[in-house]
Amino acid sequence: MKPLGESNTHYWLAQRMAKVTETDLVAAMAQAELSQAEWAEMVEDCRGCDWTRGCKRWLAEHDTESAEAPPRDCVNQDKFEKLKDALEALE
Numbered sequence: 001m002k003p004l005g006e007s008n009t010h011y012w013l014a015q016r017m018a019k020v021t022e023t024d025l026v027a028a029m030a031q032a033e034l035s036q037a038e039w040a041e042m043v044e045d046c047r048g049c050d051w052t053r054g055c056k057r058w059l060a061e062h063d064t065e066s067a068e069a070p071p072r073d074c075v076n077q078d079k080f081e082k083l084k085d086a087l088e089a090l091e
Contacts (some may be wrong), residue, residue, distance in 0.1 A: 005046070
């Protein structure tokens with residue numbers, strides 16, 4: 001089993017992924033679509049992901065533009081897409 005990545009690094013990677021994919025984490029929490037425990041789980045999953053270098057590269061490539069969805073290699077791809085879909089359904 002590989003060691004987990006640094007908490008702070010992966011917290012910010014997950015935050016950046018949310019921003020690039022226009023997934024509003026604050027709204028998701030306010031609308032009870034995302035709990036603090038679920039967010040912590042997403043960060044923890046990110047810490048265990050083998051795609052960290054690719055993630056950093058992908059985020060750098062999308063630094064000035066948004067993306068419709070996270071890349072398939074993102075361990076939290078499904079979670080980000082479900083959150084975004086749930087928030088769009090509430091609009």
